[in-house]
Amino acid sequence: MPLSIRLTLNGTPRDIALDDPRVTLLDLLRERLALPGTKKGCDRGQCGACTVLVNGRRVNSCLALAATLDGAEVTTIEGLAQQDDLHPVQAAFIENDGFQCGYCTPGQIMSAVGLILEGEAGDDPERIREGMSGNLCRCAAYHGITRAVQEATRRMDNQRQGDAA
Amino acid sequence: MKNFEFLQPLSAADAVAAWTPDAAYLGGGTNLVDLMKTGAMGPDRVIDITRLPDLDRIETTEDGGLRIGALVRNSDLARDPDLLRAAPMVAEALLAGASGQLRNAATVGGNLMQHTRCPYFMDADAACNRRVPGSGCDARGGAWENSAILGQSAACIATNPSDFCVPLAALGALVDVEGPSGGRTVALEAFHKLPGDTPEAETALEPGELVVALRLPAEAASFAGHSRYLKVRERTSYAFALVSAAAALRMDGGRITEGRLALGSVAARPWRIAEADALLAGAMPDDALFARVAERLLEGAEPSNDTGWKIDLARRTVIRALQMAAAGTPDRLPPLPASPFGPSEVAVHA
Ligand SMILES: Cc1cc2nc3c(=O)[nH]c(=O)nc-3n(C[C@H](O)[C@H](O)[C@H](O)COP(=O)(O)OP(=O)(O)OC[C@H]3O[C@@H](n4cnc5c(N)ncnc54)[C@H](O)[C@@H]3O)c2cc1C
Ligand code: SF4
Ligand code: FES
Ligand code: FES
Numbered sequence: 001m002p003l004s005i006r007l008t009l010n011g012t013p014r015d016i017a018l019d020d021p022r023v024t025l026l027d028l029l030r031e032r033l034a035l036p037g038t039k040k041g042c043d044r045g046q047c048g049a050c051t052v053l054v055n056g057r058r059v060n061s062c063l064a065l066a067a068t069l070d071g072a073e074v075t076t077i078e079g080l081a082q083q084d085d086l087h088p089v090q091a092a093f094i095e096n097d098g099f100q101c102g103y104c105t106p107g108q109i110m111s112a113v114g115l116i117l118e119g120e121a122g123d124d125p126e127r128i129r130e131g132m133s134g135n136l137c138r139c140a141a142y143h144g145i146t147r148a149v150q151e152a153t154r155r156m157d158n159q160r161q162g163d164a165a
Numbered sequence: 166m167k168n169f170e171f172l173q174p175l176s177a178a179d180a181v182a183a184w185t186p187d188a189a190y191l192g193g194g195t196n197l198v199d200l201m202k203t204g205a206m207g208p209d210r211v212i213d214i215t216r217l218p219d220l221d222r223i224e225t226t227e228d229g230g231l232r233i234g235a236l237v238r239n240s241d242l243a244r245d246p247d248l249l250r251a252a253p254m255v256a257e258a259l260l261a262g263a264s265g266q267l268r269n270a271a272t273v274g275g276n277l278m279q280h281t282r283c284p285y286f287m288d289a290d291a292a293c294n295r296r297v298p299g300s301g302c303d304a305r306g307g308a309w310e311n312s313a314i315l316g317q318s319a320a321c322i323a324t325n326p327s328d329f330c331v332p333l334a335a336l337g338a339l340v341d342v343e344g345p346s347g348g349r350t351v352a353l354e355a356f357h358k359l360p361g362d363t364p365e366a367e368t369a370l371e372p373g374e375l376v377v378a379l380r381l382p383a384e385a386a387s388f389a390g391h392s393r394y395l396k397v398r399e400r401t402s403y404a405f406a407l408v409s410a411a412a413a414l415r416m417d418g419g420r421i422t423e424g425r426l427a428l429g430s431v432a433a434r435p436w437r438i439a440e441a442d443a444l445l446a447g448a449m450p451d452d453a454l455f456a457r458v459a460e461r462l463l464e465g466a467e468p469s470n471d472t473g474w475k476i477d478l479a480r481r482t483v484i485r486a487l488q489m490a491a492a493g494t495p496d497r498l499p500p501l502p503a504s505p506f507g508p509s510e511v512a513v514h515a
Contacts, residue, residue, distance in 0.1 A: 003171065021171035021211070024198070044199055045267055057240075057269045063198045064270065067171050068191070068213050115265060120244070126500035133402035134264020 005070040009033070010079025018067055025061035025069060026050045029076060037077040037106050041136070048135030051107040051114070052076050058114025060134075077106035080113070088159070089113050089152040098148035100139035111135045112149045116156055123150045167207035173216050177343050177377060183212050184345070184373040190214050192236065192275030195267050200280065204289030205296060215272075220377060223247060229383035232341075235274030235376045239329070240265065242273060252385050253494050254332045254392040254411055261396045261503035262328040264403050274376035277330060277340065277356065278368065281323035281433070282405055284309055294320045295364040305469065311407060312469045314476050316432040321364030322469035324430050325357050328503070332394050332411035334435035335427040336385040344374035353379075357434030364433075388413035388425065390494055395486040396429070396503040397478060406430040408479045409503070412486035414445065421445050426462055426487075431479055438462050450491040452484065459483035 003018040016028070026043070029035040029052070041049030043062045050062040053075040080087035089112045092098070099105040111132060121127035128149045129142070137145065174180040180190065189208035191197055192215065200206040214220075220234035223245050231247055242248055243259040263271065285291035285303040292301035304312060304322055312322040330353065338353040351369050358366055370376075392413035398404040409429035415422045424445025428436040441462040448454050459480045466476045485505065499507070 021169060022166045044202065045195055045263075048264065048266060051266055058266045059270045060195070060266045063193075063195050063267075065171075065191070065194060065198060065211075065213075068173075068194070068215060070173075111266065114269075118240075118265070124500060130402055130501055131265055134266045136403075 003067050005066060007069060007071075008073040009035075010075055016066075021065065021067045023066045025052065025054075025064040025066050025074070028066040029061065029074075035076055035078050038110075039103055039106055041104070041107075046136075047104070047107075048111055049104050049107040051110040051135065053110060053114055056114075056117060058111050075110075077110060080109070087113070088155045089116070089148070092148040092152035092155065093145070096148040096151060097141065097144040099137075099141050099144070104135060104137045104139075108132070108135045108137065108145055112145075112152065115149065116153050121149075121153070123153050125150060128153075166201050167204070167209075169208055170210045171213065172210060173213045175216055175218070177217050177220070177375060180212055180214050180217060181343055181345060181373055181375055183210070184375075185210060186372060188212055190274075190375060192272035192278075193238070193267075193270035194275075195263070195271050196275060196279045200287060203287050205287050214274075214375065226380070226383075230385070231381040233273055233379045233381070235272060235378055237273045238269055239263075239271040239273070239276060240268040243268065248381075250386070251389060252332065252336055252381055252392070253389055253498065254394045254413060255329070255336070255381075257498055257502045258328040258332050258394040258396070258409075258411065260498065261394065261409075273329075273379055276327055277353075277376055277379070278370075279327055280367065282326045283312070283323040286323060295323060295360070295367070298363070298365045307470070309470060310472065311405075311430070311475075312472055313433065314431050314466045314468060314472050314479065315428075315436050315463070316359040316434070317467075317469045318360045318362065318364070320362055321360035321433070323360065323364065323433055325433050325435065326405050326430060327435075328394070328396060328406060328409060328429060330357070331409055331427045331429035331435045332392070332413070333379070333381075334437055335411045335413050335425040336388065337382055337425075338385075339380040339382070340376055341378040341380065342370060342374045343377050344371055346371075348377075350380075354435070354437060359433050367433075387415050388423075391416050391490045392494055393486055393489040394503045395482055395489060395505060397482055397505060401501060401504060401506065408475055408482045410479075410482045410486035411435075412483070412490040414450070414487075414490045416450075416491075419449065421448050421450055421491075424458075424487075426458065426483065428462060428479055428483065431466075431475065436462070438464070450487070452488070455484045455487040456480075458487065
């Protein structure tokens, strides 16, 4: 049975024909939609490298079957920056040395965006570390990652307050 | 991964009607898709239940309890104000499980139904009585350090890995199911089965039955002021339990009027012993009492493989969980939910 799904991918509606129900969202993005920014680490839910936002919530794209996602809004690392303006989380990762080799970084950044949207960690480093524990970093850039998330949280809070005023 | 037919029914009745012995219901997929990738599971038909209507709600029932739909995501339940009021230790257990990403996908029904993390169960090439009845058990004498200490059998030494189910068992939760022959309710305590000679029968569900809701009785809220979940892991976060304990006390003027305990990751189901709970009723909380209660709860514990250390660890985990419950539920869940470490005890890079 040919399956087709409609996704809003980084803001653009896309009709996608799936030739196989086994395709995960991760493989769909990387292998079929030319969006290799989302990384494959373990392919088993154990590392967080494949984190994307689905309907505004962070999930592991390696464990999500694409066929289940008809109608969903998906945001990947490619969809964060507005032209040349980096997303505040991207900027904070650069300023705070939130990476070394960079392989885990797209997943870290998407997870951080999701965590900040959840709004429960605030800038408490302990809650940030716990909230980011689903993203492993083999280079152990954890200290910079925590600082980057703290700073991005503050900046986005200020931005929101500025927008509201 | 073996290929399959993919169905997306729009009603519970259609989902049940679509079920065949080679089919699997798909919730968040965080366990099923993983097992399909390893080949441990290979359904011919995958029935995606996430489009079923009305199963994603949390409602207060007429008697003041909570009814939680099977499709409520773990993260949404953990931050639900009614759950936090009625059963904060359930939220603590949820937040101590998996990761933020996984909790956003994982459903209530899928969490109850999740399979053991026995590495030989997950490995399609290993002998495993639970996966292939009669094939043997490679875990026994194999390289698995986290096997059962209670309720294991010659056929299987697996544990149930769910954090969520441990406080639920202590609080007398109920599971509503729909199946080919109608609906019924199963007590969570009787939901997961000890292996005996038939480890393949993981739960009390009949073939084709679908979990539709979880119910928490109103009475659970009477423990809310003194209840904690404590989880000991190999690392601070994002790891399954070695041992965990849910401790809930009802207190009156410094005295315990009723106590409920459950241990996790020690058996194929959350481990409860009514006689251990009974020792708490009417007693003043102190460490000697807690030690006796732990002793009773762990009566008959035996290592499988090299898991003698788990017996000791379980005893200490019960005592510590009881101490934490007696001290009172904190107003806000701690930064490291269910952890034995407070913030200052964790290495912080300045
Ligand atoms: C890396 C990793 C770490 C984890 N750490 C933890 C942890 O620390 N603590 C913990 O408790 N859990 C942990 N988990 C497990 C996680 O909690 C479960 O995978 C999740 O709860 C399963 O829910 P789901 O909706 O994704 O289930 P699915 O994967 O969709 O389904 C799981 C099983 O339940 C069946 N099923 C699903 N819904 C229903 C229903 N309504 N009725 C009948 N059958 C149904 C499916 O057929 C399948 O057999 C971890 C998982 C991963 C991958
Ligand atoms: S312990 Fe149970 S689940 Fe693990 S291999 Fe043996 S039979 Fe299978
Ligand atoms: S690739 Fe998805 S969690 Fe590792
Ligand atoms: S920067 Fe190398 S894995 Fe994280």
